[in-house]
Amino acid sequence: MSGLSMRKVEKDTPVEQFCRELYEETFDRRMRVPYGDLWKVADKGLADYVAVFDSDIFLGFYYVFRHKENVFIYYLAVSPEMRDRGYGTDIVDLIKDSYPDRRIVVCIEAPRVDDKLVSVRYRRLGFYSRNGFIDTLYKFESVGIMYEVLYWGIQFDPEEIQDILRAFRRQCGFRR
Secondary structure: OOOEEEEEOOOOOHHHHHHHHHHHHHOOHHHOOOHHHHHHHHHOOOEEEEEEEEOOEEEEEEEEEEEOOEEEEEEEEEOHHHOOOOHHHHHHHHHHHHOOOOEEEEEEEOOOOOOOOHHHHHHHHHHHHHOOOEEEEEEEEEOOEEEEEEEEOOOOOHHHHHHHHHHHHHHHOOOO
């Protein structure tokens, strides 16, 4: 991990273009917040949009929303050609190191037996578990997707996730 560096994503740069393309190809359209809304919250200083590099090689990005004592990982993506090399773990470690006094929360798609991507869902759950995240076993549905809540750090009441999501939506300009 010694060669890894983080750079705040700046608008209208090649790095932003890499991040946006990765965002659009990695996340199902139902899971994607409108791209302009991501910037709206980041521009208010409430979210961090960060590109990660190994030397000068683009690895991926993360987007986190800071709310109270929580850091919510909205998006974490590793470039397809850089996957399966341990970079996801390195990025999670960077996030942990960047917010040492905060709890880190993430929602992942809940594995379902009838889901054609069930193995991908279990793999993602395993990834976060190996990185010290605790599965709260709390599930909720949003836009037709069942999510489950995991956290790292101080104990978390999983129902607080709704407060975090509402706070983000308010920052995007939605009333509820």
